[in-house]
Each structure stands twice: as structure tokens, then as C-alpha cells.
Amino acid sequence: MFIGHLGVAFGARAAEPRLRLGTAFVAAQLPDAIWPVLVLAGVERFAIAPGDTVVTPLRFEHYPWSHSLSMVVVAGLAFGLAAAERRSRLRQGLLLAALAASHFVLDWITHRPDLPLVPGAEAVYGLGLWNSLWATLVVELALFAAGVACYLRGAARRGPALALAATLLVVHLGNLFGPPPPSTTAVTFSALLLIPLLWWWGNRVDRAARAGR
Numbered sequence: 001m002f003i004g005h006l007g008v009a010f011g012a013r014a015a016e017p018r019l020r021l022g023t024a025f026v027a028a029q030l031p032d033a034i035w036p037v038l039v040l041a042g043v044e045r046f047a048i049a050p051g052d053t054v055v056t057p058l059r060f061e062h063y064p065w066s067h068s069l070s071m072v073v074v075a076g077l078a079f080g081l082a083a084a085e086r087r088s089r090l091r092q093g094l095l096l097a098a099l100a101a102s103h104f105v106l107d108w109i110t111h112r113p114d115l116p117l118v119p120g121a122e123a124v125y126g127l128g129l130w131n132s133l134w135a136t137l138v139v140e141l142a143l144f145a146a147g148v149a150c151y152l153r154g155a156a157r158r159g160p161a162l163a164l165a166a167t168l169l170v171v172h173l174g175n176l177f178g179p180p181p182p183s184t185t186a187v188t189f190s191a192l193l194l195i196p197l198l199w200w201w202g203n204r205v206d207r208a209a210r211a212g213r
């Protein structure tokens with residue numbers, strides 16, 4: 001899942017206006033932010049295997065530190081408390097941690113069984129929504145549209161948020177229907193670059209959304 005996670009972040013920012021959109025994006029994508037770093041370090045592994053599931057050519061072979069339930073909760077709490085603003089640290093921190101945890105839940109729904117609960121465990125989980133392209137599209141686009149709609153309702157200026165949402169949608173559909181990526185290195189580096197880009201663009205859109213208020 002990609003833009004579904006970001007839809008949840010848009011919704012969380014709408015529910016807690018003091019949260020910054022870019023920070024919410026990073027929290028909702030936290031496991032995917034940690035993952036490329038651990039892949040580069042040789043700690044986690046994935047392969048490009050077209051047909052592994054209908055939706056993605058990526059086969060996640062080993063990613064217990066970035067994607068196990070326990071580590072997602074730990075990383076989410078650490079990130080949440082560090083990134084929250086001082087005046088509402090606990091509330092924002094817990095919300096950011098919940099966003100990180102929502103990443104695990106949504107990955108559990110979409111991935112085929114490949115998610116452990118703790119590092120070192122052999123049992124892996126996943127409901128495998130990615131085995132159906134249409135079910136994936138419906139669930140993910142509905143999440144994204146709902147989150148963006150909630151965000152737009154409270155935005156003073158909507159154009160920049162709509163431009164960001166449209167770009168994310170195009171990139172996502174390109175990933176779904178385009179050719180498989182050329183190499184694992186290309187995937188790893190684009191995943192690495194995506195996070196600061198989302199953070200920067202999300203906060204920029206958020207400043208425009210708050211303008212005039």
C-alpha cells in the first residue's frame with residue numbers, strides 16, 4: 001500500500017489541526033522510511049519477482065526490524081514523542097505513533113503473509129489483498145479520497161493540496177500499471193528519497209492550507 005497510508009495521514013492532520021501534514025506523512029510511512037536504510041545496510045532483503053502478487057512485483061523476503069508489529073510500535077512512539085510540538089507533546093506523540101501503527105495494519109491487510117510480530121519470529125502474517133488488483137484499487141483509493149476530502153474541508157487554500165494529491169495518484173497508478181522497476185537498487189534509492197520529499201511537500205502544502213486563517 002502506498003497512497004492509502006498517505007490518505008490516513010491527511011485524515012489525521014484534519015482531525016488534529018496542530019499536526020503538520022509533512023510530519024503526519026513521515027509517521028504514516030515510518031516503516032517504509034526505515035526500510036531502505038536497513039536494506040542498504042544489508043540487514044533487510046527484498047527481491048523483484050513479477051507475479052509474486054498481482055499488484056506488486058516486490059517480494060519482501062526479510063524485514064523484521066522495519067515492519068514487525070513490535071518494532072513499528074517502538075519506532076512510532078520514539079518518532080512521535082521526538083517530532084511532536086512541545087505544547088501538545090503527548091497528544092501529538094500518541095497520534096503520530098498511532099499513524100505508524102496504522103501502517104502495519106494496512107500492510108497486514110494488503111501484503112501476502114510476510115509480516116512478523118517480533119524480529120526473529122518465524123510466523124508471518126498478511127491477508128493478501130494484493131492478490132486482487134481491483135479490490136486493492138477500491139480499498140486504497142477509498143482511503144486516500146476520504147483522507148484528502150477531510151483535509152480539504154478544513155483548508156483555507158485547496159489548490160496546492162489538490163496538486164499534491166493528483167501527483168501522488170499519478171505516481172501510484174504509474175507504479176501499479178507501469179513496468180516493474182529496473183533493479184532493487186533503484187527501488188531502494190527512490191524509497192529513500194521519497195520520505196524527505198513527502199515531508200517537504202506536505203509541510204509546504206500545509207502552510208498554504210493554513211494561509212489566511
Ligand SMILES: [Zn+2]
Nearest residue numbers: 031032103107
Ligand atoms: Zn510498508
